[in-house]
Amino acid sequence: MPSRIEDYAIIGDTxxxxxxxxxxxxxxxxxxxxxxxxxxAALLGTPEQGRWLVAPAGEVLSVERRYRNETLVxxxxxxxxxGTVRVVDCMPPxxxxxDIVRVVEGVEGRVEMRMELIVRFDYGWxxxxxxxxxxALRAIAGPDALVLRTPVHTRGEDFTTVADFTxxxxxxxxxxxxxxxxxxxxxxxxxxxxxxxxxxxxWATWASHCTYDGEWRDAVVRxxxxxxxxxxxxxxxxxxxxxxxxPEYIGGVRNWDYRFCWLRDATxxxxxxxxxxxxxxxxxxxxxLLRAVAGTPGSLQIMYGPAGxxxxxxxxxxWLPGYEGSxxxxxxxxxxxxxxLDVFGEVMDALYQSHRVGIGVDGHAWDLQLAxxxxxxxxxxxxxxxxxxxxxxxxxxxHSKVMVWVAADRAVRAIEEIxxxxxxxxxxxxxxxxxxxxxxxxxxxKRNTFxxxxxxxxxxxxxLMIPLVGFLPVDDxxxxxxxxxxxxxxxxxxxxxxxxxxxxxxxLPPGEGAxxxxxxxxxxxxxxxxxxxxxxxxFERLLELRNDVGLLAEEYDPVARRHLGNFPQAxxxxxxxxxxxxLSGIPGPASHRRPE
Numbered sequence: 292m293p294s295r296i297e298d299y300a301i302i303g304d305t306x307x308x309x310x311x312x313x314x315x316x317x318x319x320x321x322x323x324x325x326x327x328x329x330x331x332a333a334l335l336g337t338p339e340q341g342r343w344l345v346a347p348a349g350e351v352l353s354v355e356r357r358y359r360n361e362t363l364v365x366x367x368x369x370x371x372x373x374g375t376v377r378v379v380d381c382m383p384p385x386x387x388x389x390d391i392v393r394v395v396e397g398v399e400g401r402v403e404m405r406m407e408l409i410v411r412f413d414y415g416w417x418x419x420x421x422x423x424x425x426x427a428l429r430a431i432a433g434p435d436a437l438v439l440r441t442p443v444h445t446r447g448e449d450f451t452t453v454a455d456f457t458x459x460x461x462x463x464x465x466x467x468x469x470x471x472x473x474x475x476x477x478x479x480x481x482x483x484x485x486x487x488x489x490x491x492x493x494w495a496t497w498a499s500h501c502t503y504d505g506e507w508r509d510a511v512v513r514x515x516x517x518x519x520x521x522x523x524x525x526x527x528x529x530x531x532x533x534x535x536x537x538p539e540y541i542g543g544v545r546n547w548d549y550r551f552c553w554l555r556d557a558t559x560x561x562x563x564x565x566x567x568x569x570x571x572x573x574x575x576x577x578x579x580l581l582r583a584v585a586g587t588p589g590s591l592q593i594m595y596g597p598a599g600x601x602x603x604x605x606x607x608x609x610w611l612p613g614y615e616g617s618x619x620x621x622x623x624x625x626x627x628x629x630x631x632l633d634v635f636g637e638v639m640d641a642l643y644q645s646h647r648v649g650i651g652v653d654g655h656a657w658d659l660q661l662a663x664x665x666x667x668x669x670x671x672x673x674x675x676x677x678x679x680x681x682x683x684x685x686x687x688x689x690h691s692k693v694m695v696w697v698a699a700d701r702a703v704r705a706i707e708e709i710x711x712x713x714x715x716x717x718x719x720x721x722x723x724x725x726x727x728x729x730x731x732x733x734x735x736x737k738r739n740t741f742x743x744x745x746x747x748x749x750x751x752x753x754x755l756m757i758p759l760v761g762f763l764p765v766d767d768x769x770x771x772x773x774x775x776x777x778x779x780x781x782x783x784x785x786x787x788x789x790x791x792x793x794x795x796x797x798x799l800p801p802g803e804g805a806x807x808x809x810x811x812x813x814x815x816x817x818x819x820x821x822x823x824x825x826x827x828x829x830f831e832r833l834l835e836l837r838n839d840v841g842l843l844a845e846e847y848d849p850v851a852r853r854h855l856g857n858f859p860q861a862x863x864x865x866x867x868x869x870x871x872x873x874l875s876g877i878p879g880p881a882s883h884r885r886p887e
Contacts, residue, residue, distance in 0.1 A: 293334050294318070297844065297858075298312055298314075299312055299318070299842075300356060304390075305519065308520055308521070316338075318332075318342050319335075323389050324523070325533055329414045330437065330470075331410075334614065335536055335612075335614055339411070340415030341409050343391075343393075345406050346405060347369050347376065347404060349371055352372065355839075356840055357839075358513075363494050364380070364491050366378070368398065373401060375400065376395055379394045379395075381491075382490070383490045384490065390467055390469045391469075392483045392486050396458070396463050397460045398460060400459075401457055405454070406452075408445075408468075413433070414622070415611055433473065434472060437468055443466075465483035503566070505875040507830075511567065511868050513837075517842065519572065521533065522575075527575025528595070528597045528599070529556070529576055529579075531862060532859065533859070535620070535857070536548065536617070536619070537614050537844070538615070538855060539846055540617075540855065542615065542616055544799065549860075551596055554584070554594065554634040555637050555678065556862060557638065561648065565649070566648075574650055577641070577642070582599050584638060591666075593680070603624050605623040605624055631675050632671065635695060636694030640701050646709055657711050677753075679790070682797060684798075686796070687732070688744045689741055689745065690754060693756060696722060697760050703718050726762070729741075729762070738772075740772050741757060741769065744796075749790060750791055752781055752789050752812065752813075758820075759819070765819045765820040774816060784850070787805060787810040804853075807833065807843060807845065807863040810829065811830075811833065811863075811870045815870055818874050826870075826874055843864060844856050844857065844860050844863065845863060
């Protein structure tokens with residue numbers, strides 16, 4: 292069995308990342324990119340599908356973990372009856388090919404250690420050829436190769452490379468594992484101690500630029516570091532997560548590949564970075580956005596690959612049993628082919644808001660927005676699959692129509708406030724038409740609440756965005772009624788569910804945890820509505836969900852008290868930053884979106 296989702300920590304080099312369990316096992320690593328095939332896939336199966344364990348050989352009495360201050364260098368302390376050891380893990384920032392550095396440090400006594408390296412390329416499918424060459428261990432199959440370097444003697448056992456060694460107080464035993472293309476010679480060895488110190492300094496320097504110094508600095512900095520770890524540095528694209536197919540319900544089929552970049556996160560990502568002091572990263576994300584969506588508006592996708600790739604075809608990996616038996620394991624994401632009109636609003640809003648936070652206006656960007664608006668004028672009334680990417684029939688989802696209104700509103704504001712040229716009167720009329728339709732068809736007057744889609748009785752937490760994007764003010768009776776309905780019917784043990792799922796709308800079997808981003812949205816509403824005590828209480832409850840190193844998954848099961856979904860999740864850490872800003876009284880994305 293893999294570890295619990297919340298028992299993992301992330302290390303990364305801004306090109307890819309790995310997950311390290313509390314037991315000292317790296318159970319997930321896709322290399323050389325986030326979306327490459329995994330050479331360690333035990334996370335979605337068993338150790339035989341690939342992992343790298345470095346841990347005490349005997350009984351462990353306790354485990355404590357932390358990141359070195361404000362860095363992505365992980366320290367795991369194992370206490371045993373014979374002594375204490377510390378395993379330090381990192382991935383040096385990429386200047387060449389990817390490396391993982393692991394250093395075992397003796398803290399107290401003498402501890403017998405065990406190293407087990409099981410390499411399985413292509414998501415646990417391919418067993419490589421392994422050989423000792425020039426004092427290093429090489430594993431090669433197809434296009435991939437790994438080289439392990441360590442002073443410890445290693446040997447083969449049942450298609451596993453193992454080592455037994457002892458670490459005494461004050462001793463250090465290093466391991467480096469490097470990926471390279473199998474047709475090339477192995478990369479030159481690195482000094483693991485220097486790499487460890489350089490990585491520590493690199494992350495500490497990066498984190499020192501954070502301008503937030505409020506009440507929740509630790510949580511904000513850790514979330515910003517996590518977003519940086521999810522960034523594909525060559526392009527500036529920010530991934531939703533580093534994993535695929537971690538279930539939204541244990542044993543269920545809601546298992547999706549999140550190793551891609553969603554347009555839906557664009558605006559709040561920009562604000563989290565800009566308000567955190569990371570202007571270069573915000574600019575890189577905005578530029579990635581412009582490159583990714585270039586082309587005809589009708590071909591706009593909801594997500595793209597790390598470099599802007601569009602073909603994200605979905606298939607199932609049937610040889611992996613899935614996390615705790617949650618099948619299928621999916622590679623790629625068919626939702627990339629869906630029509631989701633709300634992303635047009637996200638793109639228009641991100642480009643408008645980028646100007647407001649000091650990112651210059653690009654003439655080509657306005658040409659793009661003109662084309663997007665022309666497309667929306669002809670297509671905004673179409674039903675779509677909505678924010679939750681349902682695999683059932685298309686519907687007129689209320690949130691989608693609200694975000695189409697956002698697109699028209701931001702186009703109008705770009706002309707009025709920035710001085711760009713466009714058909715102002717036509718877009719004002721379009722904005723008013725959409726607004727009137729949503730208020731008429733997306734609102735249930737008897738229950739005094741906005742609903743999931745036109746004419747439905749179903750609640751959906753996505754309508755919490757209505758006051759956050761400025762569609763209606765926070766004190767509008769319809770907004771207050773909607774929030775009251777969500778508090779009454781969509782909350783479980785103090786956390787917000789996405790919607791009332793019975794499978795009829797999303798085309799999937801029911802069952803999932805509370806959606807953390809929705810709970811942050813409710814806290815944002817409280818902050819904007821002047822309900823500060825409730826907002827702080829809810830935010831503190833969310834903070835308590837973080838694991839021991841400050842990370843969040845996509846969802847949370849408040850009954851089993853477990854993290855669910857892909858991990859760590861950008862859409863949980865982005866609102867962590869923005870909600871902290873809102874509650875701290877610092878202008879954030881929601882407070883900049885008040886209606887006229």
